[in-house]
Amino acid sequence: MRIYPYLRASTNEQDANRARNALLQFVEEAGQTVSTWFVENESGATLKRPELFRLLEVAQNGDVLLVEQVDRISRLNAEDWETLKSIIIGKGIRIVALDLPTSHQFMQNEADGFTQRILSAVNAMLLDMLAAVARKDYEDRRRRQSEGIKKARTEGKYRGRQINRKLHRNIEALLRDRKSYSEIVDILGCSRSTIAAVKKRAGQEGQL
Secondary structure, eight states: OEEEEEEEEOHHHHHHHHHHHHHHHHHHHOOOBBBBEEEEOTTTSOOOHHHHHHHHHHTTTTTTEEEETTTHHHSHHHHHHHHHHHHHHHTTTTEEEETTTTGGGGGGGGHHHHHHHHHHHHHHHHHHHHHHHHHHHHHHHHHHHHHHHHHHTTTTEEEEEEOHHHHHHHHHHHHHTTHHHHHHHHOOOHHHHHHHHHHHHHHHHOOO
């Protein structure tokens, strides 16, 4: 059994270290070791997540996909969640989440076949429920944000999303140094889409 922690990249180094340390401590307390860390830059609300699918390609039957919270993988619409879940089940990968205690048993190998089947059934039911809750929370927050923007526009207060100019300058500098997208992501913790947008704008302005 191999353990593959899956993390969401964060621009806040303190938060990123906290999440990594929490997962590492959990693995060590279970008497296991981490095989490979996978850090994702894409949103949890989309299936277009290269690191997640790289993990799923590497993982084998009985291996563990470890997350801090269920919503790291389940903030999808119902159709996408079913697609992802079918891939995970088809490969026999176990999902373990720190905030889902019923999943913690999968960190051990001692349970007999019957117990494993019962645990799998209970865990699958809870995962479906938490996935629905995570998606609803995501949609509610998007709706409230949209309503707030509409209200601000009506009142003439909305300025749009503010550009992180310091981040953009750093991206431009690294692009001029011919750093790859992957290297820039590792250095700055930004998304590939942000790098692409900066590169396109800078190219149009003749800065690259």
